[in-house]
Amino acid sequence: NAGVTQTPKFQVLKTGQSMTLQCAQDMNHEYMSWYRQDPGMGLRLIHYSVGAGITDQGEVPNGYNVSRSTTEDFPLRLLSAAPSQTSVYFCASTFDRFYGYTFGSGTRLTVV
Amino acid sequence: KNEVEQSPQNLTAQEGEFITINCSYSVGISALHWLQQHPGGGIVSLFMLSSGKKKHGRLIATINIQEKHSSLHITASHPRDSAVYICAVSETSGSRLTFGEGTQLTVNP
Numbered sequence: 001n002a003g004v005t006q007t008p009k010f011q012v013l014k015t016g017q018s019m020t021l022q023c024a025q026d027m028n029h030e031y032m033s034w035y036r037q038d039p040g041m042g043l044r045l046i047h048y049s050v051g052a053g054i055t056d057q058g059e060v061p062n063g064y065n066v067s068r069s070t071t072e073d074f075p076l077r078l079l080s081a082a083p084s085q086t087s088v089y090f091c092a093s094t095f096d097r098f099y100g101y102t103f104g105s106g107t108r109l110t111v112v
Numbered sequence: 113k114n115e116v117e118q119s120p121q122n123l124t125a126q127e128g129e130f131i132t133i134n135c136s137y138s139v140g141i142s143a144l145h146w147l148q149q150h151p152g153g154g155i156v157s158l159f160m161l162s163s164g165k166k167k168h169g170r171l172i173a174t175i176n177i178q179e180k181h182s183s184l185h186i187t188a189s190h191p192r193d194s195a196v197y198i199c200a201v202s203e204t205s206g207s208r209l210t211f212g213e214g215t216q217l218t219v220n221p
Contacts (some may be wrong), residue, residue, distance in 0.1 A: 033208070042114075042198070042213040058208060090155060092209075097142045097202040098162070101209065103155040 002027050006091050006104035013081040013111045021076040021107050023091030029102070031094050032074040036060065036087040037106075043090065049074055081111045115139050118199050118212035125219050131186040133215045135199030138180065145209065146173050146184050147198040155198070158184075189219045 007022045025032065033048035035058075045058030049068040063085060065077040074093075078085060091104040116137045125131050135144070146158040159166050159173040161182065166173050170189075175182040186193055199212040 035209075035211075040213065042116075042211040043200075043209075044211075045208050048208060092155075100157040100160040101145065101147075102157065103147075105154040 004091055004093055004102050004104040006089075006107050008107060009105065010108050011110070013078070013109065015081060015083060015111060017081050019078050019081065021078075021089055021091075021109075023074045023076065023104060024072050025074075025093045025102070026072065027093065027102065028071060029093035029095055030071065031096055032068070033058070033092050034064070034066065034074070034076045035090045035092065036085075037090060038087050046076065046089075078109075083111045085109065086111045114212070115210050116199055116201055116212040118215050120215060121213065122216045123218070125189050125217070127190060127219055127221050129189050129219075131189050131193075131217065131219075133184045133197050133199075133217070135182045135184070135212055136180060137182075137199075137201050137210075139201065139210065140204040141201040142204050143202045144175055144182050145200040145202070146182075147200060149196040149198060149214070151195075158197075186217075191219045191221050194218050 004025045030051045034046040035043040037043045044060050046064050047066040049055045052071050055066050089107045092101045094101045119134045143160050143162045145160050147155050149155045161175040170187045172185040196214040196216050198214045200209045
């Protein structure tokens, strides 16, 4: 089925560990983005990409890294996990700002 | 002050009631989005508006660009409508989304 696929769905990390959250879409969307959702704060933009080879920072980029080598994939890397990065992470994609967004099912990350 | 404000934060209704959730924003936008999130679930796009009104089943979304305000209405509410409803705007400056904090809706049978 067409859509945005996020893996893993759940992850527990120890402080200082690194990991990559995967995001893939098969709709040929140019725009992809990563958000984190924390209680009482709404979703906040971490990083986004407007096409292969182009990425930019969002509202809360510190501690995260991204790359966009293909149109389909937009992985999010946690360089050295901290308890403050405990959150639910969503990936989303769209053709551009005049179209609706498709969201992945989310990754629930706990850093202990 | 947040760029996107939703009200109310929490809403409890009886089955069959007409429900309104409001969204105000303070930035220039190219579109406004209404999203739905069920408990423990993913996020689904309900509407994208740049003007006027859209209807899908029992859901109606309106936007007033001059007043920078949008409303989401649910007619004949049902317990399965219980979810968090999120307003988000695509700013004219780019493709990023800015979100409200969401409205937790509970519809009791």
